[in-house]
Amino acid sequence: MNVRPQIAESGRSKALSVSLNQDNSCFAVGVDSGFYIYHSDPCTRQEAKNLEAGIGIVEMLGRSNFLALVGGGRAPKFPQNKVVIWNDVKAITAFSLEFRSEIKAVRISRSRIIAVLLNSVHIYAFSQPPEKLHVFETVDNPLGLVALSARTLAFPGRKAGYLQLFDLSTGNVTIIPAHTTPLAAITISPNGDLIATASERGTLVRVYSTITSSKVAELRRGLDHATIFSVAISPSSRRLAVTSDKSTIHVFDLPPTAPPSAAANLSLAAESSASVGTPPGGDNKKWSFLSKIPLLPKYFSSEWSFAHASFEGGGRGCLGWTDEDTVVLVSSGEDQQAKWEKFVLVDGEMQGTLELQREGWRRYLDTE
Numbered sequence: 001m002n003v004r005p006q007i008a009e010s011g012r013s014k015a016l017s018v019s020l021n022q023d024n025s026c027f028a029v030g031v032d033s034g035f036y037i038y039h040s041d042p043c044t045r046q047e048a049k050n051l052e053a054g055i056g057i058v059e060m061l062g063r064s065n066f067l068a069l070v071g072g073g074r075a076p077k078f079p080q081n082k083v084v085i086w087n088d089v090k091a092i093t094a095f096s097l098e099f100r101s102e103i104k105a106v107r108i109s110r111s112r113i114i115a116v117l118l119n120s121v122h123i124y125a126f127s128q129p130p131e132k133l134h135v136f137e138t139v140d141n142p143l144g145l146v147a148l149s150a151r152t153l154a155f156p157g158r159k160a161g162y163l164q165l166f167d168l169s170t171g172n173v174t175i176i177p178a179h180t181t182p183l184a185a186i187t188i189s190p191n192g193d194l195i196a197t198a199s200e201r202g203t204l205v206r207v208y209s210t211i212t213s214s215k216v217a218e219l220r221r222g223l224d225h226a227t228i229f230s231v232a233i234s235p236s237s238r239r240l241a242v243t244s245d246k247s248t249i250h251v252f253d254l255p256p257t258a259p260p261s262a263a264a265n266l267s268l269a270a271e272s273s274a275s276v277g278t279p280p281g282g283d284n285k286k287w288s289f290l291s292k293i294p295l296l297p298k299y300f301s302s303e304w305s306f307a308h309a310s311f312e313g314g315g316r317g318c319l320g321w322t323d324e325d326t327v328v329l330v331s332s333g334e335d336q337q338a339k340w341e342k343f344v345l346v347d348g349e350m351q352g353t354l355e356l357q358r359e360g361w362r363r364y365l366d367t368e
Contacts, residue, residue, distance in 0.1 A: 013365045015317075015332040016072045021060040022109075023190070024320035027330050027340075029364070030055035032073040036364075040330075041322045043340040043362045049088070053077035059106045065089040068106040068113065083115050085130075095128050105144025107153075112168065114153060116144045121155045123166075136164065136173075145183055149192035152210045156183050163197055165210060174213045178206055185242075189233035190321075194254070196233060196240060202226035204302060205242055207233075207254060219252045220302040230319035232327065241327045241343075243315055249329060249343060250305035251356055307356035313339030330364070340364045 017030040020040065029036045034051035035058045038044060056072015065088045071078035078084050083097045083106050099117060107114040112133075113124040119138055125131040138156045147154040153166040161179035163186070166172075179199035188195050194216065196207045202225055207217040219240065221228070226244040233240050233254070240252045314337030317330045325345040331337055341361045348355040 013338070014073075014334045015338040015365060016054065016056045017058060018317040018330045018332045019057075019059055020318045020320040020328075020330070022062055024322050024328070026060060026063060027318065027320075027328075028058035028060050028067065029330075029332075029338075030058045030069075030072060031365075032075070034077070035067075035069070038340070038364060040320070040328050041326065041342060042360070043328075043342075043364055045364070047088075049091075051077045056080065057103065057106055059108055061108050061110065066094065066108070068108045070103050070106060083113065085113070095130060097122075097124065097130060103144075104141060105146050107146055107148040109148060109150070112148070112153075114146060114148055116141060116146045116155065118142065121146065121153075123153070134166070134171075136166070138164070139182070143184070145186045147186045147188040147195065149188045149190075149210075151192050152188060152195070154186050154188060154195050154210075156186075161199060163195070163208075165195070165213065176208055176213055178208070179204075184228045185231045187231045187233060189237045190235050191237060194233055194237050196231050198228040198231055198242065200227075202228045202244055205231060205240065205252075207240065217252075217255050218302040220304050221250055222246070229315045230317065230329070232319040232321055234321040234324050234327075236324060238324060239321075241319055241321070243311065243319055243329060245315060247310055247312070247315060248308050249311055249319075249327070249356065251307045251327070251345065252303060252305050255303075307345060307354055309343055309356040309358055311339075311341050311343075311358070312361065313337055313341055335365075336363070338363060338365050 015029050020027045025040055027038050032054045034049040035055045037047040054073020054076045055069050057070035059068040067086045069084045069086050080102045081099045085094045087094045101117050105116040111126050113126050115122040121136045123134040139160050141156050155164055157164045157175055160182045163176040163178045165174040178197045181199040181201050184200050185198040194207055195210050196205055198205045205219040208215050226246050229243040231242045243249045313331030314333035315331055317332045319329050321327050327343050329341045331339050342359045343356050344359045345354045346357050
């Protein structure tokens with residue numbers, strides 16, 4: 001059954017979806033004729049797969065030959081309610097999973113396949129045939145919010161603003177009341193120690209430990225409402241970047257408070273705090289002064305970004321760190337919106353500060 005509605009002919013190239021692989025070294029783009037694979041930095045096209053029909057979702061499994069595909073666009077290659085595990089070397093379907101309703105998102109690892117529907121999350125073993133392991137109910141999740149690490153799966157709870165953490169090893173489930181309004185973004189750090197969330201209000205990003213479920217940071221994007229597009233945590237969990245419909249990317253320091261698995265990284269972050277805009281000497285004053293004064297309004301006790309820059313693409317898409325100082329933003333959409341943009345942290349004019357500069361950009365659909 002093909003449940004994806006037909007889209008009127010536009011006559012222009014359009015990125016139906018974009019996604020980064022697990023280490024942010026590559027990104028995949030679904031288009032009306034199939035899909036493209038690119039290197040993230042520099043932005044160079046590695047493959048153009050012409051399937052003569054549309055792909056609405058593409059998820060890579062590292063740099064392996066397996067991808068997860070869902071149909072989309074004007075003439076979908078596959079139904080919107082089917083996940084196809086595609087063997088790209090043989091150019092064939094390895095196996096597929098079919099559901100009763102539209103698939104909002106897919107995540108894959110070497111051991112799991114995660115399919116996100118409007119009100120549920122389905123977990124399968126990556127095997128042939130795939131084995132259904134778990135099903136979780138969620139609040140309405142039209143954005144297909146989900147985040148996967150080697151140990152943890154995160155997705156919305158059964159109540160607006162709540163977050164569910166599922167331990168893939170033990171089967172334990174933890175519920176975190178992250179926000180009072182519906183979630184708009186979820187991400188897990190590359191090493192799996194932290195998870196960050198934002199809500200529809202778009203003013204705050206909250207960061208939690210995946211081990212203790214305790215809140216370790218509250219980051220303020222701004223005071224006015226915004227639609228959060230993407231959130232990403234750097235490889236060593238020292239920094240976080242966020243984009244919104246304000247066409248601005250903000251970068252924050254993460255505090256030296258984290259689970260044991262990241263203690264070494266965060267100790268390094270504390271030692272080098274002067275290089276990221278904190279006055280030298282003693283404790284990180286941003287995290288030890290205002291946040292501990294009782295009865296202050298929240299915008300005093302939450303952390304503000306230390307660097308920001310404007311982006312020109314559509315913004316909706318994916319955001320990822322390629323190293324501790326470099327973040328790439330890949331926007332989906334048509335023509336001018338479909339851009340790859342690279343931002344780098346550089347020394348600021350004032351000693352001991354950093355600035356965020358856009359170092360490069362490309363309309364990747366035009367890449368030969």
